[in-house]
Amino acid sequence: MKFTKMHGIGNDYVYVNCFEESVKNPAEVSKFVSDRHFGIGSDGLILISPSATADFRMNIYNADGSQAEMCGNGIRCVAKYVYDYGLTDKTEISVETLAGIKYLRLQVENGKVASVEVNMGAPILEPKEIPVAVEESPVVNVPVEVKGKIYHMTCVSMGNPHAIIFMNNVKDLDIEASGPYFENHTVFPKRTNTEFVEVLDRNTVNMRVWERGSDETLACGTGACATTVACILNDKTENEVTVHLLGGDLKIRWDREANQVYMTGPATVVFDGEITLPDDIA
Ligand SMILES: N[C@@H](CCC[C@H](N)C(=O)O)C(=O)O
Numbered sequence: 559m560k561f562t563k564m565h566g567i568g569n570d571y572v573y574v575n576c577f578e579e580s581v582k583n584p585a586e587v588s589k590f591v592s593d594r595h596f597g598i599g600s601d602g603l604i605l606i607s608p609s610a611t612a613d614f615r616m617n618i619y620n621a622d623g624s625q626a627e628m629c630g631n632g633i634r635c636v637a638k639y640v641y642d643y644g645l646t647d648k649t650e651i652s653v654e655t656l657a658g659i660k661y662l663r664l665q666v667e668n669g670k671v672a673s674v675e676v677n678m679g680a681p682i683l684e685p686k687e688i689p690v691a692v693e694e695s696p697v698v699n700v701p702v703e704v705k706g707k708i709y710h711m712t713c714v715s716m717g718n719p720h721a722i723i724f725m726n727n728v729k730d731l732d733i734e735a736s737g738p739y740f741e742n743h744t745v746f747p748k749r750t751n752t753e754f755v756e757v758l759d760r761n762t763v764n765m766r767v768w769e770r771g772s773d774e775t776l777a778c779g780t781g782a783c784a785t786t787v788a789c790i791l792n793d794k795t796e797n798e799v800t801v802h803l804l805g806g807d808l809k810i811r812w813d814r815e816a817n818q819v820y821m822t823g824p825a826t827v828v829f830d831g832e833i834t835l836p837d838d839i840a
Pocket residue numbers: 569618620625626627628629630631632718719751769770771772775777778779780781
């Protein structure tokens with residue numbers, strides 16, 4: 559299987575061009591390639607395919623093989639892939655995802671995509687649609703008990719579920735001690751991604767993320783968007799926020815009038831490769 563390893567501020571995936579390759583068992587292939595000791599090493603697998611309704615289609619699988627609806631860092635890398643590898647010469651493209659069609663603007667420097675602005679669509683705040691099993695709607699600053707401790711969560715879906723927890727210092731957070739318990743809490747019927755957020759000022763936050771299906775990652779694009787929406791709903795920031803993540807920065811803007819969230823950030827190719835898959839998953 560030919561592949562390209564790419565990352566968006568350290569959130570790394572193995573990308574497969576399904577115009578040329580076919581991946582019969584993506585869940586198992588994702589688990590295999592994501593392994594950082596016995597595989598290629600990644601936060602998951604992303605397939606780029608033809609679409610009947612948009613320019614391209616993207617399917618994302620987490621490192622544990624589960625399929626997610628959407629990936630913010632991944633979709634910027636898809637844009638870079640299709641432009642830099644000659645699948646399109648357009649600088650405005652649409653990409654079909656399980657969270658709907660997303661519209662992207664590519665910023666090209668010296669013939670290659672340097673950064674991408676993505677219209678991530680409208681945030682979903684209805685608890686049943688996120689989904690989160692609480693009565694309050696929207697789910698803003700709602701108490702939840704995790705491992706005997708009460709946290710206050712704000713829940714937002716960007717097509718995939720996010721729970722945002724505000725705290726004073728994310729650098730020293732022992733994320734492994736609470737992340738898996740949020741992820742698998744019974745209040746989240748489809749599990750959740752959890753963002754731990756420290757507000758620095760009205761336009762800047764620090765964020766760490768425990769991702770559903772991939773543990774702690776260096777960045778999460780949908781998570782940065784959900785975090786910005788949560789900051790605004792809690793009146794902690796203005797509508798434009800720079801989100802500092804372990805792997806770099808994303809610029810997020812919630813256009814309240816149009817109710818659309820925009821994300822801007824880089825996309826990077828690490829290397830191209832070819833791997834022989836074990837017979838039982840090939
Ligand atoms: N890292 C991604 C999100 C990937 C999917 C997520 N783990 C989920 O299961 O919803 C991003 O950049 O958005």
